[in-house]
Amino acid sequence: MDVFKEIESLRNELNEHNYNYYVLDNPTISDYDFDIKLKHLQDLESKHPEFFDVNSPTQRVGGAITKNFNTVVHEHRMYSLENSYSKEDLLEWEQRIQKVLGDVPVQFVCELKYDGASISISYENGKLVRAVTRGDGFQGDEVTNNIKTIKSVPLQLKGNYPEKFDIRGEIVLPFAGFEKMNQELIEIGETPYSNPRxxxxxxxxxxxxxxxxxxxxxCLLYNFVGVNSVLENQFKALEKAREFGFKVPTQSILANSMDEVFEFIEKWNHERHQLPYETDGVVIKVNDFFQQEELGFTAKNPRWAIAYKFKAEQVSTKLNEITYQVGRTGAITPVANLEPVQLAGTIVKRASLHNADQIEKLDIRVNDTVFVEKGGEIIPKIIGVNLDERSADSQPTIYIHTCPECNTELVRKDGEAQHYCPNYYECPPQIIGRIEHYISRKAMDIDGLGGETIALLFKNKLVENYADLYELKKEQIIPLERMAEKSADNLINSVEASKQIPFERVLYALGIRFVGSTVAKKLANHYKSIDALMLAKYDDLVNVDEIGDKIALSLRSFFKNEANLEIINRLKSYGIQFEMQEKESTQVSDKFAGMIMVVSGKFEQFSRDEIKQKIEDYGGKNGSSITGKTSIVIAGADMGPSKLEKATKLGIPIWSEEDFINQL
Structure with a gap:
């Protein structure tokens, strides 16, 4: 076969398989066979670069680096939608429509409002040519290379498509994919993403x-732009979009009356939690394109469309009891124990009450009927009390004065919302919590131990602090509940392996208040050993980048305590790493010695990482944020205005990339 024809044939076949898999959700080939064909196409294209095509399926793997996203003016402005929150709002909107159109029948298209990032994608002659973010509606950033990697975005259209048009869609992250990404981050000790949107x-x-x-x-398509003359109405346009190869949600309906719109809203208000994507409402559009043109636009919104926003789901249930949890730092968290109730697809039995102030503010009492909703549709929270159902003999909640675990008098420092148990070294949940923190993946990464096992070891007086882990014997572990010979071996081996964990993670594992993983790394890099850090005075500590008053005082308090010093000495004797392993120095000069430099923006001649390496090569230190301790800011293009403003306000010198090169 002619090479060009073979390449084109493979491209068409792989595009079809992508469409079947990612749009129709109906794969017709195994992943393995698809990968073999894709590899063959990559080999052919590599050998015959004259047949390169930017819209080939091989280009979906990405690899292009975009340092500066070009600003592109939208050919057709991207408007925002007017929001509504009640049936009354929608009926008023319908009246405004009828006032303009007169007494004519109006059909509506109801579409679920997916919560993602809006995108405008331009097609010419069936090929994707440009993708631009919403921006301010008038112009946005060109992100074509990134959009091409999304499998549900067609690079080459199918069927009888218009010559030139834009599509508007929502880039979304399905719950399953979001949870998988977060699980991978948690496993490597990184902070998970906050939400899919x-x-x-x-x-x-x-x-x-x-x-x-x-x-x-x-990418879920919701609109065509620039083809109203070719397509009759919104509902048919959505059907055509499927024919062209776009992924269009199937839940949309054509409604002949506002009553049918209300039915759609009611249905999905209850069933939306079964969907694979985040939704926050329903979009209602006038179906007929001619009627849309008649209605036109306000300064901000199309008059022919409106968004109905779902209320955060709310239920009422009985508050049976308020209990109190003790964290590893001694912080007390009050918890509402509720009569089990279904909320947003899950059974809710507990909700955090946060602190004493929150209880007092809402006047929450045991046996109250309380209103519960899910904040961000994730975390249950009590938002109020049904006072009409409160009994006459109800008594205000008196916040506890002593620790529920060790009976120590609680303390509450000025300016802090939470109460604390000060019995740091003898309160069981604090001891267990610190050991849990010590063995966590981000710290010492000791497998074979969990909260229940640690509690069991503590209960049997086998561990009272994390240093005791290194004296555990196999014969002590095997008799414990759910422990067998293999699991005991795994635990002992994992404890032994933790002796190779580097100093910065050991420092984090100690559980010093306010010393997270980032601060621990800063301190380890600065002081190089636990001995130097223990000797550091308050004034020395606060001069370290990002170490403020609160962290410095916490460190001094921790290292003054005899029990802590004894544990550290024991850990040293077991071979725990309390010194930084010296790397081969790349330093060529001490020109920037004693200087903390912050790099911000985009650069032409160096990458940011290369500039940071140069700073260290010349004896300087890299700062992650602009503070009063920052010596110099090296500013590239598109440096954030807030950073620029802060640097200027603090009087910190700002160097351009050229200034930095001249200094070198």
């Missing part, structure tokens, strides 16, 4: 399209 939005601005390709993003 922000993660999807942030993905569009990643500089490396190969990183975007790794994320399971999808």
């Amino acid at each position: 922000n993660t999807a939005s942030g993905s569009l601005k990643l500089q490396d399209s190969a990183e975007v390709a790794k994320r399971p993003l999808e």
Whole structure:
């Protein structure tokens, strides 16, 4: 076969398989066979670069680096939608429509409002040519390379498509993919993403399209722009979009009356939790394109469309009891124990009451009927009390004065919302919590231990602090509940392996208040050993980048305590790493010695990492944020205005990339 024809045939076949898998959810080939064909196409294209095509399926893996996203003016402005929150709002909107159109029948299209990042994608002659973020509606950032990696975005259209048009869609991250990404982050000790919407939005601005390709993003089309003369109405346009190869949600309906709109809203208000994506409402559009043109736009919104926003789901249930949890730092958290109730697809039995102030503010009492909703549809919280159902003999909640675990008098420092148990070294939950922290993946990464096992070891007086872990014997562990010979061996071996964990993670594992993993790394790099850190005075500590008054005082308090010093000495005797392993120095000069330099923005001649390495090569230190301790800010293009403002306000010198090169 002619090479060009073979390449084109493979491209068409792989595009079809992508469409079947990612749009129709109906794969017709195994992943293995698909990968074999894709590899064959990559080999052919590599050998015959003259047949390169930017829209080949091989380009979906990404790899293009975009340092500066070009600002592109939208050919057709991207408007925002007017929001509504009640049936009355929608009826008023319908009246405004009828006032303009007169007494004519109006059909509506109801579509679920997916919560993601809006995108405008331009097609010419069936090929994807450009993708632009919403921006301010008038102009946005071109993110074409990143959008091409999303499998549900067609690079080459199918069927009888218009010559030129834009589509508007929502880039979303399905719950399953979001949870998988977060699980992977948790396993390597990183902070998980906050929610699918922000993660999807942030993905569009990643500089490396190969990183975007790794994320399971999808594009759900909701509108065509520039083809009203070709297509009759919104509902038919959505059907046509499926024919062209776009992924269009199937839940949309054509409604002939506002009553049918209300039925759709009611249905999905209850069933939306079964969907694979985040939704926050329903979009209602006038179906007929001619009627849309008649209605036109306000300064901000189309008059022919409106968004109905779902209320956060709320239920009422009985508060049976208030209990109190003790954290590893001694912080007390009050917890509402509720009569089990279904909320947003799950059974809710407990909700955090946060602190004494929150209880007092809402006047929450045992046996009250309380209103519960899920904050961000994730965390249950009590938002109020049904006072009409409160009994006459109800008594106000008196916040506990002593620790529920060790009976020590609680303390509450000025300016802090929470109460604390000061019995740091003898309160069981604090001891168990510190050991749990010590063995965690981000710290010493000791497998074979969990909260229940640690509690069991503590109960049997086998451990009273994390140093005791290194004296555990196999014969002590085997008799414990759910422990067998193999699990005991795994535990002993994992404890032994933790002796190789580097100093910065050991320092984090000690559980010093306010010393998280980032601060621990800063301190370890600065002081190089636990001995030097223990001798550091308050004034020395606060001069370290990002170490403030609160952290310095916490460190001094921790190292003054005899029990802590004894544990550290024991850990030393077991071979725990309390010194930084010296790396081969790349330093060529001490020109920047004693200087903390912050790098911000985009650069032409060096990458940010290369500039940071140069700073260290010349004896300086890299700062992660601008503070009063920052010596110099090296500013590239598109440096954030807030950073620039802060540097200027603090009087910190700002160097351009050229200034930095001249200094070298």
